[in-house]
Amino acid sequence: MSFVQGLACRECARTYPAVAAHACEHCFGPLEVAYDRQAQRRQVSRERIESGPHDMFRYADLLPVGADAPVSLGTGMTPLVRADRLAAELGLGELWIKDDTRNPTGSFKDRVVSVALTKARELGFKVAACASTGNLANSVAAHAARAGMRSVVFIPNDLEAAKVLTTAVFGGHLVAVEGNYDDVNRLCAELASERPEWAFVNVNVRPYYSEGSKTLAFEVAEQLGWRLPDHVVVPIASGSQLTKIDKGFRELVELGLVDEPAPGSVRVSGAQAEGCSPVATAFQDGTDFVKPVRPSTIAKSLAIGNPADGWYALEVVRRTGGAIGAVSDDEVIDGIRLLARTEGIFAETAGGVTIATLARLAGSGVVRNDERVVCYVTGNGLKTVEALQERIRPTATIEPTLAAVSAALGEEVLS
Numbered sequence: 001m002s003f004v005q006g007l008a009c010r011e012c013a014r015t016y017p018a019v020a021a022h023a024c025e026h027c028f029g030p031l032e033v034a035y036d037r038q039a040q041r042r043q044v045s046r047e048r049i050e051s052g053p054h055d056m057f058r059y060a061d062l063l064p065v066g067a068d069a070p071v072s073l074g075t076g077m078t079p080l081v082r083a084d085r086l087a088a089e090l091g092l093g094e095l096w097i098k099d100d101t102r103n104p105t106g107s108f109k110d111r112v113v114s115v116a117l118t119k120a121r122e123l124g125f126k127v128a129a130c131a132s133t134g135n136l137a138n139s140v141a142a143h144a145a146r147a148g149m150r151s152v153v154f155i156p157n158d159l160e161a162a163k164v165l166t167t168a169v170f171g172g173h174l175v176a177v178e179g180n181y182d183d184v185n186r187l188c189a190e191l192a193s194e195r196p197e198w199a200f201v202n203v204n205v206r207p208y209y210s211e212g213s214k215t216l217a218f219e220v221a222e223q224l225g226w227r228l229p230d231h232v233v234v235p236i237a238s239g240s241q242l243t244k245i246d247k248g249f250r251e252l253v254e255l256g257l258v259d260e261p262a263p264g265s266v267r268v269s270g271a272q273a274e275g276c277s278p279v280a281t282a283f284q285d286g287t288d289f290v291k292p293v294r295p296s297t298i299a300k301s302l303a304i305g306n307p308a309d310g311w312y313a314l315e316v317v318r319r320t321g322g323a324i325g326a327v328s329d330d331e332v333i334d335g336i337r338l339l340a341r342t343e344g345i346f347a348e349t350a351g352g353v354t355i356a357t358l359a360r361l362a363g364s365g366v367v368r369n370d371e372r373v374v375c376y377v378t379g380n381g382l383k384t385v386e387a388l389q390e391r392i393r394p395t396a397t398i399e400p401t402l403a404a405v406s407a408a409l410g411e412e413v414l415s
Contacts, residue, residue, distance in 0.1 A: 004064045007207055008034040010312075018064070020123055020199065022206040030308075031207045033064045041255055046226060049218075049257075056111055056215040062251060063115055063215075064208045071117040071147040073104035076215055080223040080374070085342040086355075090362040093369040096229070098220055098376045099345055105142050105166070106380035107135035107301075107348075108216065108241070113201060116209035117143045120199035127152060127198045131188035133181050133237070133301045134163030135379055140201060141170035152198065154184050159300060162383045180295055182306050202238075213241045217248025220374055226258050230371035231267040233361065235354045235378060236279050236324065237302045239309030242270055245376070246316045269322035269366065270313055271357035273297040273349075277326035279310045283317060284324075290314065298329045298387045299349040301379060323366045331356040333391060336381060346381035354378075 007016040011029030022031055044061045052058030052067065056076025060067035079099045087095035103110040113136065117128055128144040129152040130136050137153045144151035151172030155164070156179060168174045177184045185202075192203040201209045221228055228249055234242040249266045252258045272280040275297030282290045290310035295303035307313070317324055327335070332349055335356030340346050347355065358375050361367040381388075396408035 002064070002066050003036045003040050003061060005034045005036050007031040020120075020125075020196075020204045022204055033207050033211055035062075037254065044255055044257070046222075046257060049222070056114065056212070056219075059215055059218045062218065062248075062255075064211050065115055065118040065122065070114060071121060071143050072114050073110060073142060073146055075103050075110040075114050077219060078102040080220060081343060081345065083343050083375075086339065089338065089342060090359055091369055092362055092367065092371075092373060094372045096220075096224075096372075096374045097339070097343060097345060098216065098374055100216070100376065100378045101345065101347060101351070101380040105135070105138040106383060107139065108213070108376075108378040109135040109139040110143070111215050112136075112209045112212035113139040113143045115212035116201040116205050117147055117149065117199070119208040120201070120205050121147060121149070123199070123205075125197070125199035125205075126150060127195075129153065129188070129191070129195075129198045129200045130202055131155075131181065131185040131200075133303055134159050134167075134383065135301050136202065137167040137174070138163060138383075141167045141172045141174070144172055145170045154188055156180050156184055156300075160384050160386055162385065166383070181304050182292070182295075185304075185306075210240045210244055213244035214248035214251065216241070216376060217245045218252065221249070221252050221258050224372070227260070227372075228252070228258050228266050229374040230265070231269065231322070231367055231373045233269045233271060233354055233358045233367070233373070233375045235302055235350050235376065236270040236272050236310075236313055237304045237307065237350075239270075239279060239307045239311075239313030241376075241378070242268060242313045243309055243316050246320065266320060267322045267371075268316050268320045269357070269361055270317055270324040271354045272324065272326045273299040273302055273332060273353050274326045274328050275299075276303045276305055278305060279307060279313055280324040280326035282310070282314055288314065297332075297349075298384075299332055299353050300384075301348065301350045302353060323361055325357040325360045327353060327356040327360060331360075333387065335359065336388065337392075339377070340381070345377060347377045348379035348381050348384040349387050350379050351377040351381070352387075 009024035332352035335352035
């Protein structure tokens, strides 16, 4: 069953039916899904959730779609990994990695797309579309193929080769646009008006799409034994993921689903690359204005120079007592290698941003060693190997002899 009442403006609170719309007609504020909280409190329980499928649709009662016949590739319930070796290197206590590299197309975008296309199909759409920095393109093409929908995906023309190939393979239309993500996004906003029969997952069905990120909060709480973490570190692209993770934790508190909840007790920190850090800059400058920038970073999946939810991400971080850091491309590479070396998890460049920011925030005391910390790693490293290929080489290239092995590795390694 669905507990959705409709849509509501985040700014002026005007309400709308649950249709394909993303902006308030009165104040142009963003629309969000509104739920019947009283009905949810009466019917949603831990036992009801735990008896559901072993994927993100175990939380269907907290999402804008039903659990019957969702557009799904089996997304969700990804590992929450206790990261003791990484914690020791960073001087932290209890540290966990939410490893969303394990989703079907290798990123958290499967969560938002699964919700978006389930709702799009419910609303009668036959074509799925999006503007993407790569991971969303992969996921839309895959889920549209699964649903028997056509797909039209728009990307910047300089994306990583793996992301291009793993989108095109699903047989939809893949259009490379000369420009950065913000140029692509502007084009898609215009197309959404010209092509109302297309479901643009991050435009006209965005209110439903963004709700999928709440499952990153729901799963963490359940995997921690229905307890909340003290502090989470989340990458920032548009800012939507960070705001919805915060919303997910708050909803669990409102519905009484977590033990010993303290409203606002989860500190939320954000991570950006220095080459595209408009939200981090606003945070450091103490301003509410997120000034658009032209991206220049290897972390292309976070390269949104004009983030739609940037202001809201700022509000969450400031309200919860977190911080927003920005790291260099060299630190991004170091972050990827640190996570791989200590915990055996290979993250894409966005994950390198998050781990490097975690390290910086731990070093400055923002992330404390007495906190239960969760760091979100949202994409698989196989998508962005170009960032590493000039820096990582074989230990040695040798003749096929025992003597050559000894000479290359040394007695210290062999003993």
